[in-house]
Each structure stands twice: as structure tokens, then as C-alpha cells.
Amino acid sequence: MINVDLTTIWAFIIAFAVFAYVVMDGFDLGIGILFPSFDPGRERDRAMNSIAPVWDGNETWLVLGGGGLFAAFPLAYAVILPATYPLIIAMLLGLVFRGVAFEYRWRDPSHRRLWDFAFTGGSVVAAMAQGMTLGALLQGIEVDGRAYAGSWFDWLTPYTLLTGLGTVAGYALLGATWLIWKLDGEGQAHARKLALRAGAITLVLMGAVSVYNVLLNAEYAERWLTAPEIYFAAPVPILTAIVAVSLLRAVTKERNSKPFWLALLLFFLGMAGLGVTIWPNVVPPDVTIWDAAAPERSQVFMLVGVAITMPLIIGYTAWAYWVFRGKVDDEGYH
Amino acid sequence: MFDGLDALMLARIQFAFTVSFHFFFPAFTIGLASYLAVLEGLWLKTGKQLYLDLFKYWVKIFAITFAMGVVSGIVMSYQFGTNWSVFSDLAGPVIGPLMAYEVLTAFFLEAGFLGVMLFGMNKVGKKLHFAATLMVAVGTFISAFWILSVNSWMQTPVGYEMGANGQFLPGDSWAAIVFNPSFPYRLVHTVLAAYLTTAFVVGGVGAWHLLKDRAKGGANLHARKMFSMAMWMAAIVAPIQIVAGDMHGLNTMEHQPQKVMAMEGHYNSYPDGAPLYVFGIPNDEEQRLDYAVGIPKLSSLILKHHWNAPIEGLDTVPDDEQPPVFLVFWAFRIMIAIGMAMMAVGVWSLFARWRGKLYDWPWLHRAALVMGPSGFLAVLCGWITTEVGRQPYVIYGLLRTEDAASPLAAPAVGASLLAFIVVYFTVFGAGVWYILHLMHKPPHTGELGAKRGDKGPIRTAGITPGPTQDPTDATTRDLSGTKHEPEEAP
Numbered sequence: 001m002i003n004v005d006l007t008t009i010w011a012f013i014i015a016f017a018v019f020a021y022v023v024m025d026g027f028d029l030g031i032g033i034l035f036p037s038f039d040p041g042r043e044r045d046r047a048m049n050s051i052a053p054v055w056d057g058n059e060t061w062l063v064l065g066g067g068g069l070f071a072a073f074p075l076a077y078a079v080i081l082p083a084t085y086p087l088i089i090a091m092l093l094g095l096v097f098r099g100v101a102f103e104y105r106w107r108d109p110s111h112r113r114l115w116d117f118a119f120t121g122g123s124v125v126a127a128m129a130q131g132m133t134l135g136a137l138l139q140g141i142e143v144d145g146r147a148y149a150g151s152w153f154d155w156l157t158p159y160t161l162l163t164g165l166g167t168v169a170g171y172a173l174l175g176a177t178w179l180i181w182k183l184d185g186e187g188q189a190h191a192r193k194l195a196l197r198a199g200a201i202t203l204v205l206m207g208a209v210s211v212y213n214v215l216l217n218a219e220y221a222e223r224w225l226t227a228p229e230i231y232f233a234a235p236v237p238i239l240t241a242i243v244a245v246s247l248l249r250a251v252t253k254e255r256n257s258k259p260f261w262l263a264l265l266l267f268f269l270g271m272a273g274l275g276v277t278i279w280p281n282v283v284p285p286d287v288t289i290w291d292a293a294a295p296e297r298s299q300v301f302m303l304v305g306v307a308i309t310m311p312l313i314i315g316y317t318a319w320a321y322w323v324f325r326g327k328v329d330d331e332g333y334h
Numbered sequence: 335m336f337d338g339l340d341a342l343m344l345a346r347i348q349f350a351f352t353v354s355f356h357f358f359f360p361a362f363t364i365g366l367a368s369y370l371a372v373l374e375g376l377w378l379k380t381g382k383q384l385y386l387d388l389f390k391y392w393v394k395i396f397a398i399t400f401a402m403g404v405v406s407g408i409v410m411s412y413q414f415g416t417n418w419s420v421f422s423d424l425a426g427p428v429i430g431p432l433m434a435y436e437v438l439t440a441f442f443l444e445a446g447f448l449g450v451m452l453f454g455m456n457k458v459g460k461k462l463h464f465a466a467t468l469m470v471a472v473g474t475f476i477s478a479f480w481i482l483s484v485n486s487w488m489q490t491p492v493g494y495e496m497g498a499n500g501q502f503l504p505g506d507s508w509a510a511i512v513f514n515p516s517f518p519y520r521l522v523h524t525v526l527a528a529y530l531t532t533a534f535v536v537g538g539v540g541a542w543h544l545l546k547d548r549a550k551g552g553a554n555l556h557a558r559k560m561f562s563m564a565m566w567m568a569a570i571v572a573p574i575q576i577v578a579g580d581m582h583g584l585n586t587m588e589h590q591p592q593k594v595m596a597m598e599g600h601y602n603s604y605p606d607g608a609p610l611y612v613f614g615i616p617n618d619e620e621q622r623l624d625y626a627v628g629i630p631k632l633s634s635l636i637l638k639h640h641w642n643a644p645i646e647g648l649d650t651v652p653d654d655e656q657p658p659v660f661l662v663f664w665a666f667r668i669m670i671a672i673g674m675a676m677m678a679v680g681v682w683s684l685f686a687r688w689r690g691k692l693y694d695w696p697w698l699h700r701a702a703l704v705m706g707p708s709g710f711l712a713v714l715c716g717w718i719t720t721e722v723g724r725q726p727y728v729i730y731g732l733l734r735t736e737d738a739a740s741p742l743a744a745p746a747v748g749a750s751l752l753a754f755i756v757v758y759f760t761v762f763g764a765g766v767w768y769i770l771h772l773m774h775k776p777p778h779t780g781e782l783g784a785k786r787g788d789k790g791p792i793r794t795a796g797i798t799p800g801p802t803q804d805p806t807d808a809t810t811r812d813l814s815g816t817k818h819e820p821e822e823a824p
Contacts, residue, residue: 053449060445063411064437071434074426081415082740088416089750092409093757099405100761103398107768146423147741294427297504302431309438316446323450323457
């Protein structure tokens, strides 16, 4: 079914980078989204400290996703970014506020509320923009020759608003489950409540997006609803339902890390669903991964780099997480 | 607000604005990461608390600067696609992989070890912590390596083939692309510039506290140490930088002659020796340098090492292939002037050191204080020289800037430009303010580093505040976010 060539390998590498970004920075952004619901004193400090040592590494996956797309599928990079221009700019500016807030809030106690607000605002804007960009991609981008040919506001539709909200809710779920793992006492109890709500909203929106996908596009519908494709596609929603139930149960029972891993699995299934939906296009409806691929020499050169560095990156990233394992204590990590 | 500017010009202004702002941060963190590694290494080697204090003093400043560098850097990595999509599509196969290598070999390394460097001292022990600091320092250098390779390829493109679809495709050898003709010179020049920038910031802060201490009749050993280290850097690196810059200029003359013509303000050719203009108002319309003040034949001597060597001017270049001269001419002169002033301060400090007066000459300290931020201006001017000097091309001689932009309408780009200007000035202005606040406080025994928590700092056993600690110390705690909390016993 899939002819494994360099281009396919690269599609999977980019997909991996995007997935790594979505789940890793997803829980950082999720904590930003949920931040106002935490008590401004100790709870917020702890929530922030639980991600302070790792957020920067998490965000780097976004640069790999973007940079990798630029390198491996330059045409896709050159079409998607102008097509979603206001969303990308909004995301970048949101990430600016979110990123500096990590440092600034400790440097300026008299304006801490302001930087906490920037932390939340930046996280919400970035999450919403990322989700809407995904929606804009899924609903299809008009291409003429080698350039974006749509109009200014193609990216703004009910569908993209739905994917945007779904992403915000999903990130909040990741953030809440991360905090269940890293906090104890009242903070953890609070995170459990948040995880339940965010989880319920995420599932509803995921369902809505899925239904919308099938209604939106005859080709998508065919992919999901007819044989033989349905045999490959059907396990995705079934597994999603199973994971969703386990997740909500794990949140309510006194589990520590399990809700987080199940939320991760939920995102993985969502991602797999997206893969089934758009494959083999990189810019639906017309540009396939092979149309957009960089030449073989570029692919090979980078593949060598990925093969050598990726195990190292995963190794030392895992080590950094290991160093800061366990519950956040009162001094943050010190 | 931007009436009369077309989408192309707005996109150019936006790129120039965001990249200029961005580069201030790595220009400082490349040097500062190395300085921190040196300080921590000296602490491990000698066991002297002084070095640990200095490490913790500067690591707080590093953390803020690094955060600003990261968030403004992500903007750059996406702006190629948002605003220069034609360029991205056409050049992606060649420069995309180099940028991917930057992410894989540098960004992850820096980010992965930064958390341990900032917060992990008590978790991993001294040696592993030092290793993490080294990884961050190495990461900043590797990052410079790749991004300067990309920039240099755009200045001196080699090793490519033209694809049937108009794309630049990599040729047989990636080494030819990575190590393109201007790359080694640009790399050395830029990294030295980052070291000098940091040296003068550190020296300026040291000088500030030496001056303040003199007024109070005290002597801050921490300030002395950082001032001394910074002046060694200035004395050694500034002359090397001038030589490296000269070699970079000669390389530019070989590969991008128009840029050097603009730098020199040479609208005309000089068949028997060209003057070095120290002043002039470039006039592109009339193709002449107004109010020119020059030293006869000196330009030929510098560029060709002979008084009477002929030098070609912009009269040999069609008008539509010339860079705008004014910016290049003046940015170049400001950079050179700062470089000379840096060397002068370095030499002055050597003299003071020889006389045993390094910590006693207030005018030297005042000069170092004034020169504190000069590295940033020099770096900015250097980039203006090289980037504006490459115009009207984005890939020199091959792809014009005007043919490289995204199909965006002017209002869209104008709105994003306005947003960047407002956000950058507010957010990074606040960051710079916090940094200045940290620099304003004197370094002292028992620095707290990047610690942060809701219960106040935990005193390290056995370290009591030294006699140099002064009342401003209360602000230290204020800014690390613990003022209102009672301090806990260890």
C-alpha cells in the first residue's frame, strides 16, 4: 500500500517531529491555558516550575517541524505559511509572550500578575492558531503553480474555529494530566477536576471535527467509510473510544502518571487519524508529498544527520526529564 | 501607518527589524555561554567561591537573554516561509538541510542542557553540571556555524545546480555548499564579534561597580575580577578581530565587489590609486559622494596593498545592480570606529595593568562603561553592511530580493510589521530593563543564581554574606521573587 521511499520516510520524520511538538509543548501550553484557575501563590509557582527546565527543549520540536518541512518539503512550506499568514504570525507572537513570561514573572514580582496574564494569553493564542492552521490545511489550500492562490481569509471558517478550539482543549487536557503527575495535595486534586472537564470537551470536539471531516470532503468520506479503506481506518475511532474511557477512569482514580500517558495515546490516535485523512497529500487537495519533496541529495544528506543525532537528542532529552523527575517540591526543583 | 510602502518593502523592513532585534541576543549569549563555562571551570579547578558567585551572577542574565533569543529566533525560522515563500521554495533544497542541521545539532543541544544548567546544580552534582554548561556553550557555537553557513551561501553561492522547475538543487558535494568561499571568514568574524560584545558588556558592568565602589570607598573583588577578565579579552581579541575583519573584507572584494565599492563610497573608478573616504554623503541619484573627505590612495593600499593599484568603482556596475550606498557606507564606518575604540580600550587596559592601576583609573572605567553596549551597535552595523551590501539580490547574483517575496498584500504585511514592532519593543524592552536591573546590583558572595521558588532561597550551608554585601542586597531577593516570604533555615 505504501511504497517506502525517501520521501515517505521524510513524511514520517516530519510527522514525528510535529507529534513530538504537539504533545511536549502541548502540555506546556496547556498549563498556560489553565494557569488562571490556579491560586496565584504557591500553586502557580509549582505549576510553572514543573515545566521551567523542559519547555525550551519542548519548543525546539516546533523549529524542527518547521525547519524540517522547509528542508524536506520546501514547496509545502512555501505554500502553507503564506496561506495561513495571520495565524502563523499570531502563533509566533503568542509564543513570544509565553516564552519570556517564564523568566520575567520571577524577575518582577510587582508585575507578576501581568506576566502571568501574558503567559496564559500567549499560550491560548498559540494553541488556537496552531489548531486553526491544522484546520486550514485539512480543509484544503488553493494552489496555482508553485504558490498559494487563495484569498486573505480562507483560513477563517467554522471548521478551523472548531479545530482551533479542539486544540486548546486538547492541550489543556495534556497540561492537566501532566500536573496530576507532578503535583500532590490540593494542586493535584484541582488538576484532576480540570483534566476531567478538558477531557470531556476534547472528546466532544474531536468527534465534531471527525464528523465534519467526513461531511467536508467527499474524498475524505470515501477514505473513511468504504471498503477496503475502512478496515485500515476503522480501528482508529474504536481505539480512540477505548482510550478515552480509560483516560477518564484513570483521572478519577488515584493515579499519578497514567492519565498523562493515556492523554498522549489519545493524541497519537488523533494524529494517526489525520494521517489517514490526508495521506499522501502534504497540502490537500492537490499537492502530494512527492510533488513537494526536496531532491534526493537533500533528503539523503539530512537523513544521515537525523540518523546520527536523533538517538542522541532523545537520549539527552530523556536524561533532562529524568533529572527533574518526581513531584515538584516547594523550592521548585532546587 | 505604512502608506506608500508596497508589500515587498514592508516585508523587507519586517525581516530587517526582526532579524536585527533577534541577533542582539545570540551576539550576547554566544559569548556569555563561553564565559559561564570558563567561570564554572575555574571554580571547579580552584574551588574559589568568587568564580561560583560570578557564574551565578551572570547566569541570571543569561537566562533572560536566552529566553528572548529563543522566542525571537523561532520567528526567524518561520519568516522564511511566511514572507519569503518564493525564496524558500527555490532555495529550500540547498539551505533547508543546513538549517535542519542547525536544529538537530545545536538547538536541541542548547535547549536540552539549559534546564540542567539553570536549575540542576543540586540535582546532578558539579561535574555533570559543568558538562551541561559546556554543552550549552558548544551548542551556541554550532548554531552560529550552520546559520552563518546559510547566510554565506546566500552571499557566495556555489555547489548548486539549477533544476528544471527553477529550484536551486545541491550539486555533488555538500562540503562545497557548507564551506562556501565567504563562510570561514564570516564565521570567524561573527564569533569574535560575539566574544567582544560579551567582553565589553562584562567589562562595562565591572567598571560600573568599580566606579560605584570608589565613591563608597570600598573594593568589590567580584567587580575587579570580571573587569580584569573582560579587559584581557578586549586586549587580545580586538586586534585579532581587526585582522579577521580585514581578511573578510578582502574576501568580499573578491566575490562581491559591488559591496566593497559601496562600503568605500567609490562611485568612480580610480585607475591610479583610490582614496579612503572618512566622511561623505552618498548620493545614489547623482552617483557621487557629496562633501567627501578622503585620504588619497589609502584605499588602494588597504585593499590591494599598493599605493597606486587601480580600483574599480560603481561606474562599472549597472544602476539596477548596485546596492544602496548610504546605509552600507555609514554602517561600515561606524563598525570600524567601534572596532578601533575597542582596541584602544584594550591597549589602555594593558598599560594600566602594567602600571598596577587597572582598578584605580576612573577614566579607564568610564571609557569601559561607555563602551559596554558598543558591541551590539558594531554587530548591527556589520550585518547592515553585509546584508544591504548584497542588494539587490537575496542570493547574490542569482535571485533578486524583489522576486523572492510571498504573494501577500501590503495591508497584511503592514499589520504584522506593526504587531512585531509593538510587541518587540514592549516585551524585549521589559527584558532589557530586567537585565539592566540585575547588572545594577553589585555581585557579591553567596549569589543565588537562577533559583526560584515560593518559599524563599535556601542558604547554602557555610556561606555567610560577606562584608561587601550592602543594603541593595534586599533588592536581590526582591527580584528573585521572594521578598514577601520569610527566609527558611537550611
